[in-house]
Amino acid sequence: MYHSKITIILRKSILDPQGKAVELGIHSLGYTGVANVRIGKCVEMDIDANQRDEAEKISREISDKLLANPIMEDFSISLEEHKGL
């Protein structure tokens, strides 16, 4: 069993107004050295797979087909093996 955490974020080439608004807020807090704030989504799931490769493949397919829209978003996958579930 693997725990998969998929992060979906707007592609670099696309303006992220939400990130920009939050960046302004961060600057208002006084952290003026913070830049390039971008906001995305995080989707977690447990995957019944014996091999890491298999869990990775499933995560990738789900992301390609549903979780991310490749026209506007990129995604990254982080996997952790679950024991004793």
Added chain:
Amino acid sequence: MEKIKFGVIVFPGSNCDHDAHYASGQLAGQDSRLIWHKEHSLGDVDVVIVPGGFSYGDYLRCGAIARFSPIMKDVVRFAGKGGIVIGICNGFQILTEAGLLPGVLLRNESLLFVCRNVSIRTENISTRFTGTCQKGEVLNVPIAHGDGNYFAEADTIRKLEENGQVVFRYCDENGRVTKESNPNGSVNNIAGIVNEEGNILGMMPHPERASDALLGLTDGKKIFESIIHSFVSSAQQFAAV
């Protein structure tokens, strides 16, 4: 003339389905029926309307889940054989997610939900959706969306422009396409596009909410009239052969 049969898809969260049903049925004087998204067949409809709303609560991305509804398989089949499909607002988002139209609708540049009447310029009048409009005609129609910021890769935009697939553009009341008249940040002020074959239209403005004089605006009626007219003229062409 036999009545045109409109089918309006109803998803959980659709909220312009009845407006579209009323505009295409009662107002346009055609046959119109509501089709629940769990159905597997469209039946014998001539035109499919994918209406506005918040299908599946806009979860994940607008339109992302609706495209998995059973009826969408038949919508894709229908569109593939040249059937007339119009997606309005959330319907436009669903059609892009389903791959029936290119591009994507991003969050409005202002981050605000924009609900007001806008002017749109008719860029292409040789489509089945705009045949009764004048070239460059300015239509007054409402928008109501948070994610209507049309985006596609530069190559796709170039192709859309070259092929005349951009059907409507946000403009000011005099028909000038300006930055100020762009309510959501759409590339090139794009408000509506058709696919390459010209049988699928997606638009963010709501023609169905601008079809009844009682509600103040009637320019949206032209879209429905154009669709109906396109069936009449193709029937005449057929008869002439």
